[in-house]
Amino acid sequence: MHVLIDNKSGAPIYDQIYSQIKSQIISGVLQEDEMLPSIRSLAKDLRISFITTKRAYEELEKEGFIYTLPGKGCYVAPKNVELLREENLKKIEDHIAKIVTLAKTCNLSKADVLEMVTFVLEEEV
Numbered sequence: 001m002h003v004l005i006d007n008k009s010g011a012p013i014y015d016q017i018y019s020q021i022k023s024q025i026i027s028g029v030l031q032e033d034e035m036l037p038s039i040r041s042l043a044k045d046l047r048i049s050f051i052t053t054k055r056a057y058e059e060l061e062k063e064g065f066i067y068t069l070p071g072k073g074c075y076v077a078p079k080n081v082e083l084l085r086e087e088n089l090k091k092i093e094d095h096i097a098k099i100v101t102l103a104k105t106c107n108l109s110k111a112d113v114l115e116m117v118t119f120v121l122e123e124e125v
Helices: 013-027 039-046 050-062 081-105 110-124
Strands: 066-069 073-076
Touching: 013 050, 039 050, 050 066, 081 110
Parallel strands: none
Antiparallel strands: 066 073
């Protein structure tokens, strides 16, 4: 597992850890049932407070990306297909919102935007 902290980023450190581990789980870099570094070990490697790492792990567990076995450690949870689908749907909605905003600044009509989307979808097939 590879996590980098960007001190220049406006994002909180726990969120950077959370986002990077979540991304690695979704992309398959971290496999189902793979053991994660201990909270203290990761905190030591990143030179941050273990409380910060603990918060990131708690968020990941709350959202179903990892599970904890008391006395044994934290592991990557089996992929919840529905959860991953929801994550991707949210990303799509965010991109669509950006497209709509940009289309408005270009005075594109709904038909123009739909035509562009249809064109791109047809190219993919």
